[in-house]
Amino acid sequence: MTLATENAASSTASREAVERIDAEAVNTAGKRQPLYAPRKKIFPKRASGQFRRFKWLIMFATLGIYYLTPWLRWDRGPYAPDQAVLIDLANRRFYFFFIEIWPQEFFYIAGLLVMAGIGLFLITSTVGRAWCGYTCPQTVWVDLFLVVERAIEGDRNARIRLDAAPFTASKLAKRTAKHLIWVLIAVATGGAWVFYFADAPSLLVDIATGQAAPVAYMTIAVLTATTYVFGGLMREQVCTYMCPWPRIQAAMLDENSLTVTYNDWRGEPRSRHAKKAAAAGKVVGDCVDCNACVAVCPMGIDIRDGQQLECITCALCIDACDGVMDKLGRERGLISYATLSDYNANMALATAGGTETINPDRVRREGGGLSEKVAHFHWRKIFRLRTFLYFGAWSLVGLVMLYALLTRDRLEVNVLHDRNPQYVLLSDGSVRNGYTVKLLNMIPEPRVILVSLEGLTGATMNVVGLDQPDDRSAAVPVDPDRLREVRIFVTLPADRLSEADTSFRFVVEDKASFESDVYRASFNIPEVHDERQSAEAEGIHRLAHARHHDRLFRGHHHGQSDNGLLRAVELDRPDRQKHLCGEPDLQRARGRRPPAGSARLEG
């Protein structure tokens, strides 16, 4: 079909009927979903009350600990740093006041992390997300940033006005000042972090004069950026979108955990004009719908919607609501820390067992105040099986660590036995083994450590490089807070080889502090095997096999041969010789090895 005829055909068809296609625009303006949701700004109002005061205290304490700890001094003598808390990565040491930890003692840190994990279970099952609301660094720093914001831009209403206002010189100045102070706080935060990893006073000088290591500046830069962005710009989004703990912690709550709760059993139905409504004979709850709880919330939620993932239980809504209740002369606690079981009991009371809508009159006393039937939190609810188990596990880990810490030795020995060669035969027939011995002097004082052999009768040892005569023990000086690696040769005389128990112990001792450590070692000796006897027993002629073997250890077996075992030896019958073979592998290698250098061999 040509194009012309096709056009002609279609135009004929269109003239006849227009078919309606059953199609729907998927992306019409009404149906289109946004690709992303921009952050809606939150302007938390300043709250005041008992929880706010408690939060100020915690904020000062936690920030104080964070900023000041690196500057505390602790005298450890001339051989160790005097910073109370120091993570010395270059020397692989961690100092915490009177405790010093070596890398192999990292299990203390692991134990602390286990305790922190179980502690989180314990705290959350008891008082809900208290970590989130009071002590989480995100919460504390956002609080600090909000203090700055309020000081410069004013409280909630002023900030909303300023945000909506066009850009003027005064708005620019306020915003600049706010962000500048935020950045300064962020720099101080990142700066304080690096002081934990080096001597704080000298590092401060180095940083100021540009002498510090690049990694110090990079760490400060990264932590400055995260502090500024998380504390100043992202705030509640960090908790809602980025942090996994809200999910984990929500799973650890039960019906006896304290959570920030809006008690709708006394608040509903809420009314803005309570007096009018009451006069009109309507049922009126305690909530006057003043939105004070919403205005103070740093997460931008309404606690009256019930338990929410976003709620960090900072309790500022309790303070706000209590203030309103005080003004109205009503009982505090419309929003309160309550357990789900208490809430359910009170709800049943207010709804007559769930049969009717909420009527707060059912929970009220004649003449105001709450009825005595209303359930309140009782401290005994803290002590239940679940919290006991958590506390038991938590304290068990703590006690085990404490015991380990109090009884730990600051002297250790590690031994590596030479494997190549496994043993060395010396010219007098004695056998020598080599050991790499690591002596750990874990106190910041120089020590002389006595290394001695226990067992392996007749053996002597020699520490390479010490210039001491062969003996059963040697005194090795070790630098303060250091590991010293020494090579030790242990020699067992020929006449001891056959009777020796090849297991023995390296014992290290500090005669001054009575500390000691033991390493169970073994001593390799050539395997001795009398093939003559087995050959006779089996009646097997072993000429070919025996030819490959050296009688390496004849010196040692001299004594035995004298012992009535004398026999005729024919040079062409080496199988009749008393046959001794050493390490099977070693011997096989010897026997099979082609004369590699034979081309060069003379004669």
Place this chain on the structure above:
Amino acid sequence: MSENKHIDEVSGVSTTGHEWDGIRELDNPMPRWWVWTFYATIVWSIGYTIAYPAWPLISDATKGVLGYSSRQELTTTMDAVSAEQADLRAAIAEKPLDEILADETLRRFATAAGDAAFKVNCSQCHGSGAQGSAGYPNLNDDDWLWGGDIEAIHQTIAHGVRFDGDDDTRFGEMPAFGDILSRDEIRQVAAHVVSFTATPSDPALAEAGAQVYADNCASCHGDAGEGDVTFGAPNLADAIWLYGSSEAQIAAQVRQPKHGVMPAWQERLGDPTVKQLSVYVHSLGGGE
């Protein structure tokens, strides 16, 4: 798709249409910062492929404008390490061996460097643990053919043993006594050599061998078989045997001696490395 659209009753948000046991997945929009971060990673990846080697070509790959190469980085690191060791190397090159042994730092460095050089150049014959094998001496023990003090070890490594290309090479050769002694005499002398350290197969044979030994062997190996390091005559009165300790093996060595050869290393490796090797071999436990 559109007819599958389901709006969640609680949140009012549409779901993805997926359902597992009655649980539906909400189709919430992403937070803006998340989307921006996603775009930023795309921009970053483009910049990365321009800055660093990335796109594969037919026989090569793009080099990247920064000119980074991991091989170059390795070379730089190795050069930096060498530069740090320059002082130690210079000290080893300058100082005599006994001073190197006396200096803890130099000794440790030379031992470690000698270990590395040994693994490359010497382990083929002497074994990676310097334990030797038949015909190749064990360097861990206290029996030395050519002397076991540091200077003697250095001399042996530097100039080799019976090595044609070096005038200062160690040289010692035992005549082939198969042409000089009778078959019986060789059996006798082998039994006598065995009797230095062990019980010979036939005491009478060993006794007869004493005279053969005194006439033919004692001049080099000593009256009591103690050997002589000046010309590499092995000690016959100890427990260590290079070619085997049986009477048959000893007799074979008397009849037609094998002589090992070791090349001279001074020219190939240079004196500092030979010094390091000497310190290492001396440290193995047999050094005198």
